Amino acid sequence: MEKHKAEFSIAATEDITDAVCPLTFVRAKAALEELEAGDVLALRMNDGEPVQNVPRSVKEEGHKILKLTDNADGTYTLFVRKTGE
Amino acid sequence: MEADYAALKKGGFMRQVQKNRFSLRLKVVGGNLTAEQIETVARVSRAFGKGYVHLTSRQGVEIPFIRLEDVNAVQEALRAGGVDTGVCGPRVRTVTACQGASVCPSGCIETSELAAEISARYYGRTLPHKFKFGVTGCQNNCLKAEENDVGVKGAYIVRWCKEDCSLCGVCLKACREGALSAADGEIVIDTARCNNCGRCVKSCPTDAWRGESAYLLSFGGMFGNKIARGRSVLPAFRDKDTLFRVTDAALNFFDAHANDGERFRVAVERGGWDSFEHAVQEAYNGKA
Ligand code: SF4
Ligand code: SF4
Ligand code: SF4
Numbered sequence: 001m002e003k004h005k006a007e008f009s010i011a012a013t014e015d016i017t018d019a020v021c022p023l024t025f026v027r028a029k030a031a032l033e034e035l036e037a038g039d040v041l042a043l044r045m046n047d048g049e050p051v052q053n054v055p056r057s058v059k060e061e062g063h064k065i066l067k068l069t070d071n072a073d074g075t076y077t078l079f080v081r082k083t084g085e
Numbered sequence: 086m087e088a089d090y091a092a093l094k095k096g097g098f099m100r101q102v103q104k105n106r107f108s109l110r111l112k113v114v115g116g117n118l119t120a121e122q123i124e125t126v127a128r129v130s131r132a133f134g135k136g137y138v139h140l141t142s143r144q145g146v147e148i149p150f151i152r153l154e155d156v157n158a159v160q161e162a163l164r165a166g167g168v169d170t171g172v173c174g175p176r177v178r179t180v181t182a183c184q185g186a187s188v189c190p191s192g193c194i195e196t197s198e199l200a201a202e203i204s205a206r207y208y209g210r211t212l213p214h215k216f217k218f219g220v221t222g223c224q225n226n227c228l229k230a231e232e233n234d235v236g237v238k239g240a241y242i243v244r245w246c247k248e249d250c251s252l253c254g255v256c257l258k259a260c261r262e263g264a265l266s267a268a269d270g271e272i273v274i275d276t277a278r279c280n281n282c283g284r285c286v287k288s289c290p291t292d293a294w295r296g297e298s299a300y301l302l303s304f305g306g307m308f309g310n311k312i313a314r315g316r317s318v319l320p321a322f323r324d325k326d327t328l329f330r331v332t333d334a335a336l337n338f339f340d341a342h343a344n345d346g347e348r349f350r351v352a353v354e355r356g357g358w359d360s361f362e363h364a365v366q367e368a369y370n371g372k373a
Contacts, residue, residue: 051258056288060190065290068254076258 008066008079011039016054017046017075024050025057028080032063037084040066044077051076088153097171098156101149108139108149109159110171112208115182115200115220116144125166133159143217144181145171175346177207177216177336185222185239186298192222193283194239194298199325203237206329212336213343213352224282229308231315234349235332236303240321241283241296245272249293259288281321299323304335304361305350313350318362319369327369334368335361 014031016024028043035041045054051068055078059065064081071077090100097110111126118126130136130148133155139147151159160170171179180203183189185196200220207218221228222239230236250272257265257272264278265285272293286296299321306315319331335349338361343352353361 047258052261052284053259055255055290056259056284059288059290065253065255067251068258070254078255 008040008081010042010079011035013042013044015044016050017044019050021049021053024054028054028058029061032058032061032080032082035082037082039082041080041082042077043080044071044075047074047076051078054078091174093156094173095176096160097173098151099147099173103150105153106149107151107153107156108147109134109151110141110173111146111148111163112169112171112179113144113146114180114204114208115197116184117197118146119167121166122168125163125168128166129159129162129168132162141179143179143219145179172209175212175214177210177212177218180204180208180218180220181228181233182220183222183228185220189222191225191283191287192239193241193281193296194222194300196220196222196228196239199237202325203332207332207336210336212339213345214348216336216339216349218332224280230301231303231306232308233306233315234304235335236306236315237328238301238303240281240299240301241286242281242299242321242323243274243279243283243286244295244297245274245285246293246295247271249291250289251291251293253290255288255290256285256294259284297323300325300328302328302331304365305353307348307350311348311350316358318358318365322369327371330368330371331365334364338364 012035016027019027031041045051055065058080063083066079066081069077098107101108130138134148134150139149180200182196182200185194186192187195203218217233218235219228219230219233220237221230230238262278262280264275266273283296286294301321302319303315303317307313339349339352342356
């Protein structure tokens with residue numbers, strides 16, 4: 001499941017493992033706002049509530065989720081392609 | 086003037102501590118009131134009450150401090166402004182609902198229309214004791230389905246479509262029941278664990294999960310003097326005709342088997358869950 005590395009290049013990374021709901025999503029949203037449409041954000045988040053809910057919130061904002069990978073350290077990375085307004 | 090308290094109570098006038106003062110219960114369906122109705126209520130509370138309303142625990146609205154001699158005038162003013170009075174006593178009460186799928190992103194079923202349909206069919210029907218319906222749009226259960234005599238909960242019956250799946254992995258974590266796993270390029274669902282919450286459908290970025298709206302019913306909840314959680318006796322099912330066949334059967338069972346003044350739950354327990362489940366199952370299978 002690691003072939004994504006060849007499929008897209010990452011424009012920015014954001015680590016939200018130090019945030020709790022609802023700041024997890026606020027921080028993700030802010031990070032996406034910094035980017036241009038089409039850019040990919042790598043969003044690192046904790047297992048549990050963040051990984052259960054943040055991907056869905058990002059989807060509901062209209063962005064394109066590419067992949068969720070398990071970092072095997074209690075965190076996950078969500079790759080998101082920003083869509084235009 | 087001799088007051089007929091039973092008739093007043095039936096019409097939603099609740100006797101207060103203060104002599105000849107009544108808190109008037111209004112009819113609210115699914116927790117929604119139009120702006121016009123709210124204006125009417127505001128006017129009536131100023132003219133005949135004390136200029137405030139009380140919101141009950143079940144989405145009801147009461148206008149306190151109505152005087153006995155104003156009862157008819159109040160009813161007329163309300164009716165003219167599109168507001169009905171409520172009911173109390175041993176009958177089907179306010180049908181409550183959350184906003185459901187028409188408004189809430191988590192919703193699996195439409196709730197407002199359904200509450201209106203349930204209300205149109207049963208509201209005010211006399212039974213051996215009070216009887217409450219509540220409709221909640223999904224497993225988040227904001228409306229607390231299981232504390233009602235009959236609770237309706239929105240659900241999704243879900244199906245995975247391989248051709249649309251990018252194997253992104255999001256649904257595996259979105260599912261809180263641990264019902265999903267990935268194996269050999271497939272997403273596998275353990276249906277025994279699936280609670281029909283629909284979180285896989287809502288979170289999937291490629292819409293590879295398809296969800297069909299369905300109802301999960303619970304029976305025999307109560308949350309007053311005695312507390313009991315409504316029980317589920319049927320799987321999630323899709324169609325509204327079945328829903329009403331089953332609820333008809335539940336109310337008829339209550340009517341036929343309860344002693345006067347006995348709550349639905351107590352009647353079912355006295356008669357035995359087996360015989361109740363049998364009645365519901367027959368209705369579910371289309372035999373009632
Ligand atoms: S129960 Fe579900 S549909 Fe209803 S308000 Fe809560 S989250 Fe929304
Ligand atoms: S409906 Fe809910 S419980 Fe069932 S598989 Fe989807 S996320 Fe899991
Ligand atoms: S969320 Fe959708 S695309 Fe991603 S693995 Fe699950 S079914 Fe496949």
